[in-house]
Amino acid sequence: MDHPKPQHDDAPTPETVLRRAFDPELFRTLGHRLIDQLASHLDCALHDSRMPVLPWVDPEVMANTWPPDFPERGNENLNALLGRVLDAANHLHHPAYMGHQVPGPLPAAALCDLVASFLNNSTTVYEMGASGAGMERSVVRWMAATLGFGPQAGGVLTSGGSVGNLTGLLAARELHAAKCRRKPPALLVSDQAHYSILRAVRVMGWGAAGVETVPSDPRYRLPAEALEEHQHRAEARGRTIIGVVASACSTATGAYDPLPAIADFCEAKGLWLHVDAAHGGAASLSDKYRHLIDGIQRADSVVWDAHKMLLMPALVSGVIYKRGQDAYRAFEDEASYLYERTPEEEWYNYGHRTIECTKPMNCIKAYAMLHCYGTRLFGDYVTATYDLARRFAAMLREAPGFHSATAPESNIVCFRYIPDGAGDLDLLQAAIRRRLLADGNHYIVQTHLPAGLHLRTTLINPFTRENHLAALIGAVREAGDAIQRQG
Amino acid sequence: MDHPKPQHDDAPTPETVLRRAFDPELFRTLGHRLIDQLASHLDCALHDSRMPVLPWVDPEVMANTWPPDFPERGNENLNALLGRVLDAANHLHHPAYMGHQVPGPLPAAALCDLVASFLNNSTTVYEMGASGAGMERSVVRWMAATLGFGPQAGGVLTSGGSVGNLTGLLAARELHAAKCRRKPPALLVSDQAHYSILRAVRVMGWGAAGVETVPSDPRYRLPAEALEEHQHRAEARGRTIIGVVASACSTATGAYDPLPAIADFCEAKGLWLHVDAAHGGAASLSDKYRHLIDGIQRADSVVWDAHKMLLMPALVSGVIYKRGQDAYRAFEDEASYLYERTPEEEWYNYGHRTIECTKPMNCIKAYAMLHCYGTRLFGDYVTATYDLARRFAAMLREAPGFHSATAPESNIVCFRYIPDGAGDLDLLQAAIRRRLLADGNHYIVQTHLPAGLHLRTTLINPFTRENHLAALIGAVREAGDAIQRQG
Numbered sequence: 025m026d027h028p029k030p031q032h033d034d035a036p037t038p039e040t041v042l043r044r045a046f047d048p049e050l051f052r053t054l055g056h057r058l059i060d061q062l063a064s065h066l067d068c069a070l071h072d073s074r075m076p077v078l079p080w081v082d083p084e085v086m087a088n089t090w091p092p093d094f095p096e097r098g099n100e101n102l103n104a105l106l107g108r109v110l111d112a113a114n115h116l117h118h119p120a121y122m123g124h125q126v127p128g129p130l131p132a133a134a135l136c137d138l139v140a141s142f143l144n145n146s147t148t149v150y151e152m153g154a155s156g157a158g159m160e161r162s163v164v165r166w167m168a169a170t171l172g173f174g175p176q177a178g179g180v181l182t183s184g185g186s187v188g189n190l191t192g193l194l195a196a197r198e199l200h201a202a203k204c205r206r207k208p209p210a211l212l213v214s215d216q217a218h219y220s221i222l223r224a225v226r227v228m229g230w231g232a233a234g235v236e237t238v239p240s241d242p243r244y245r246l247p248a249e250a251l252e253e254h255q256h257r258a259e260a261r262g263r264t265i266i267g268v269v270a271s272a273c274s275t276a277t278g279a280y281d282p283l284p285a286i287a288d289f290c291e292a293k294g295l296w297l298h299v300d301a302a303h304g305g306a307a308s309l310s311d312k313y314r315h316l317i318d319g320i321q322r323a324d325s326v327v328w329d330a331h332k333m334l335l336m337p338a339l340v341s342g343v344i345y346k347r348g349q350d351a352y353r354a355f356e357d358e359a360s361y362l363y364e365r366t367p368e369e370e371w372y373n374y375g376h377r378t379i380e381c382t383k384p385m386n387c388i389k390a391y392a393m394l395h396c397y398g399t400r401l402f403g404d405y406v407t408a409t410y411d412l413a414r415r416f417a418a419m420l421r422e423a424p425g426f427h428s429a430t431a432p433e434s435n436i437v438c439f440r441y442i443p444d445g446a447g448d449l450d451l452l453q454a455a456i457r458r459r460l461l462a463d464g465n466h467y468i469v470q471t472h473l474p475a476g477l478h479l480r481t482t483l484i485n486p487f488t489r490e491n492h493l494a495a496l497i498g499a500v501r502e503a504g505d506a507i508q509r510q511g
Numbered sequence: 512m513d514h515p516k517p518q519h520d521d522a523p524t525p526e527t528v529l530r531r532a533f534d535p536e537l538f539r540t541l542g543h544r545l546i547d548q549l550a551s552h553l554d555c556a557l558h559d560s561r562m563p564v565l566p567w568v569d570p571e572v573m574a575n576t577w578p579p580d581f582p583e584r585g586n587e588n589l590n591a592l593l594g595r596v597l598d599a600a601n602h603l604h605h606p607a608y609m610g611h612q613v614p615g616p617l618p619a620a621a622l623c624d625l626v627a628s629f630l631n632n633s634t635t636v637y638e639m640g641a642s643g644a645g646m647e648r649s650v651v652r653w654m655a656a657t658l659g660f661g662p663q664a665g666g667v668l669t670s671g672g673s674v675g676n677l678t679g680l681l682a683a684r685e686l687h688a689a690k691c692r693r694k695p696p697a698l699l700v701s702d703q704a705h706y707s708i709l710r711a712v713r714v715m716g717w718g719a720a721g722v723e724t725v726p727s728d729p730r731y732r733l734p735a736e737a738l739e740e741h742q743h744r745a746e747a748r749g750r751t752i753i754g755v756v757a758s759a760c761s762t763a764t765g766a767y768d769p770l771p772a773i774a775d776f777c778e779a780k781g782l783w784l785h786v787d788a789a790h791g792g793a794a795s796l797s798d799k800y801r802h803l804i805d806g807i808q809r810a811d812s813v814v815w816d817a818h819k820m821l822l823m824p825a826l827v828s829g830v831i832y833k834r835g836q837d838a839y840r841a842f843e844d845e846a847s848y849l850y851e852r853t854p855e856e857e858w859y860n861y862g863h864r865t866i867e868c869t870k871p872m873n874c875i876k877a878y879a880m881l882h883c884y885g886t887r888l889f890g891d892y893v894t895a896t897y898d899l900a901r902r903f904a905a906m907l908r909e910a911p912g913f914h915s916a917t918a919p920e921s922n923i924v925c926f927r928y929i930p931d932g933a934g935d936l937d938l939l940q941a942a943i944r945r946r947l948l949a950d951g952n953h954y955i956v957q958t959h960l961p962a963g964l965h966l967r968t969t970l971i972n973p974f975t976r977e978n979h980l981a982a983l984i985g986a987v988r989e990a991g992d993a994i995q996r997q998g
Contacts, residue, residue: 038891042973045884046604048554051618055546058622062629063539070533083637083644083859090645090878092652098885102619105879106626112642113630117533124639126631126869131538132589134628135545139593141624141824141876142549143600144616150570151948151956152611155599157570158577166579183670183826186868194714220868223842227681227866229716331869337628338869339670355710372570379714381673381707382613382818382825389628391577392592397532398585404525461638469638486529 069117076464136389148375172321178348185302186220192325194354196296248285267296273304278436283319306333309403556604563951623876635862659808665835672789673707679812681841683783735772754783760791765923770806793820796890
């Protein structure tokens with residue numbers, strides 16, 4: 025590449041191709057075009073009522089539109105390609121997006137991710153992302169203080185809640201290593217816990233028997249009074265309980281487990297308390313709703329996803345430990361080419377606290393958004409969406425044939441439509457949802473509850489209003505009635 | 512938020528604050544400004560010889576420049592904040608960046624990450640990122656075919672090589688589950704394997720004894736002929752070997768393990784072969800160097816990071832399985848609110864193959880860069896950097912007092928400076944590196960090898976040339992001699 029050979033065809037030299045790919049002026053042109061594409065897209069998603077939330081395309085058809093036929097020499101129309109990605113997306117910024125717990129993010133936060141990707145610095149090793157070490161520490165401290173933890177708390181930002189839950193549980197296992205050697209361990213887990221808990225338990229090698237499932241109460245909460253009995257059951261089948269996993273809130277229905285009573289139990293029994301607050305940790309920012317997480321500051325570890333109710337793009341999850349040094353327990357193995365000193369001496373090398381080796385600077389968006397918009401925006405947003413869920417539940421009570429699974433505690437609402445003479449209710453809900461998907465005017469999801477399959481909404485878009493919810497109720501009824509008529 | 516109360520102070524209503532944060536025109540302004548900031552930054556990093564690679568700041572000082580003092584109401588100067596992040600970065604685009612195996616990425620790939628973050632779609636569930644399912648399938652197929660796998664191969668993109676190695680090893684454990692129940696399992700692993708292998712083994716609950724360490728040969732490669740003896744050793748201490756981990760190439764010195772001989776052993780013994788090709792899988796794109804990974808298509812699982820030698824921003828790692836259905840083995844637990852059918856029927860729901868639940872669309876950058884720039888750019892780049900490492904080794908042979916650890920096989924070169932009368936060689940190398948860090952004109956790292964601490968370079972920047980390497984040799988000598996003089 026240093027000494028390019030004379031070229032006998034018109035093909036550019038490798039040097040020319042590389043220089044072009046890294047040319048600052050070409051980047052500037054592509055970048056400005058993309059910003060305009062995104063601004064227009066955002067405007068449409070927020071304001072153009074004719075735009076579908078999700079332009080449904082069958083998976084096999086979609087696969088064929090993105091074939092693996094990469095050319096030897098490129099076809100540089102990046103903006104056209106990205107335009108196709110924009111058009112095909114699930115438009116989370118659309119106010120009729122009410123599906124999974126992922127927001128249409130603050131657009132400025134996406135700009136922060138552009139910086140993170142462009143620099144490609146990381147917070148594993150201080151030298152590779154020095155400002156990130158400072159920002160990450162501050163975001164973690166702010167999260168810990170907001171949840172009510174004291175100054176000994178600490179932790180790490182990681183790539184997602186599933187890896188976050190695994191990270192917290194690895195610390196639990198490490199603390200109880202002696203116990204685990206005597207008898208295979210298990211955790212007390214509600215039947216409403218997120219599937220990443222069971223997945224983490226399996227990853228750790230405990231098998232499905234590593235979870236002692238506690239049936240939830242009629243409001244889908246973990247009944248603290250049942251914990252002791254289930255601890256005995258686990259012991260009886262040869263497992264030693266080392267901790268309890270609580271949800272704040274649960275994924276399916278958004279129910280908050282009773283943290284003070286669960287914390288009492290854990291303290292009395294010497295068990296680790298891990299709280300999966302991936303979604304609901306943000307209640308800590310709302311004067312009106314922070315009571316829902318009372319007691320969370322007694323947990324040993326907490327996971328809180330900023331890419332849910334803090335309106336960030338995925339992924340950026342906080343793993344917060346009541347005792348900050350617990351963050352290091354599971355990762356004391358050596359990597360001589362990375363570190364020079366002991367983990368505790370090196371708070372600024374975040375690789376000592378996480379499964380990840382190259383750990384991207386997802387702290388930039390969290391730090392910058394809190395700094396640039398302030399904390400109140402997030403608290404007001406939480407309050408507004410939680411309020412709206414309560415109004416939606418009231419609307420469902422008024423709507424003939426509609427039945428909520430439970431009174432909402434967060435901004436998640438599950439319901440069913442049961443018209444007169446309906447047959448298999450689960451099949452009907454699933455068919456209704458498929459119709460809505462094909463129409464594209466609303467995006468909602470579904471979940472299996474003990475009482476059957478329910479339609480499920482998360483009111484996570486800050487611009488969803490009662491008129492959108494009224495339209496959803498109308499669309500569900502229309503779809504359900506049409507399905508009924510067709511038999 | 513729907514019906515804002517009259518405000519008696521000048522504070523904006525929550526509605527106004529949110530509308531402003533999501534305003535497409537304000538986003539457009541911030542975005543265009545940022546593109547200009549990045550273009551200027553790139554121009555300086557590539558071309559301004561006065562710019563340091565890494566402007567060193569002490570961690571405690573850095574922490575104080577990013578305090579956790581988030582205001583209640585924001586201070587919206589995002590561009591100024593991001594400018595500070597740009598200034599403080601380790602400038603990977605600088606041709607004197609020769610440190611860890613992370614590139615200054617293709618700037619257009621960072622724009623793809625902007626789109627991924629902005630849309631916040633994911634490829635866990637098809638509905639949440641439909642085009643991503645198509646792109647991810649194609650990128651995985653292309654990676655598999657490029658490595659030499661047949662049409663049965665498949666896999667997944669995941670957030671990093673460490674999680675990728677864990678993912679591949681979980682499949683190995685699942686396949687050998689019966690064996691693992693009879694006796695605790697272990698893997699045969701070179702002493703030069705990446706630390707994420709040991710970490711994955713510990714995460715899986717096998718303890719440090721889950722690794723049977725095989726000492727590397729004088730060229731830092733896993734000696735295939737030693738595998739059988741170490742299998743017996745593991746059996747003798749009560750462990751059953753279920754697989755072998757090979758490196759292609761290793762992290763510290765960039766050595767390629769002899770894959771054909773290792774594959775022969777694994778086939779003869781019925782063991783899983785996992786190849787960590789996070790860095791060196793890209794040799795498959797170089798006509799000149801692809802022989803280094805001959806035999807990789809006989810592996811059961813391979814990890815290949817696109818955020819290393821494919822010039823992408825972190826994270827985007829391929830986990831490729833010889834038998835595509837192996838990808839599903841470890842993740843068959845249920846998540847009823849996500850999936851409707853069995854994993855194999857749902858190739859388009861990538862959550863069935865990964866630890867992640869929300870899995871970002873890191874496929875966009877991989878697909879778009881291969882499409883827009885073509886495959887030859889990457890092959891030429893690999894050839895050029897591997898060539899350059901050989902020239903650097905020749906320069907080191909000519910330079911008095913310099914000693915390479917080994918003849919480079921990839922673009923990683925480790926060496927020491929040993930001036931006449933040097934005392935503790937390890938202390939000297941470490942002191943040299945600290946001086947270089949403080950100067951900021953070169954960024955290199957260090958690694959412990961059996962022969963002692965070595966300075967370590969990865970020639971990963973496509974614009975690093977012999978003059979930069981000559982300057983590095985001069986700077987190392989100058990630093991070393993100065994340290995010697997000071998005693």
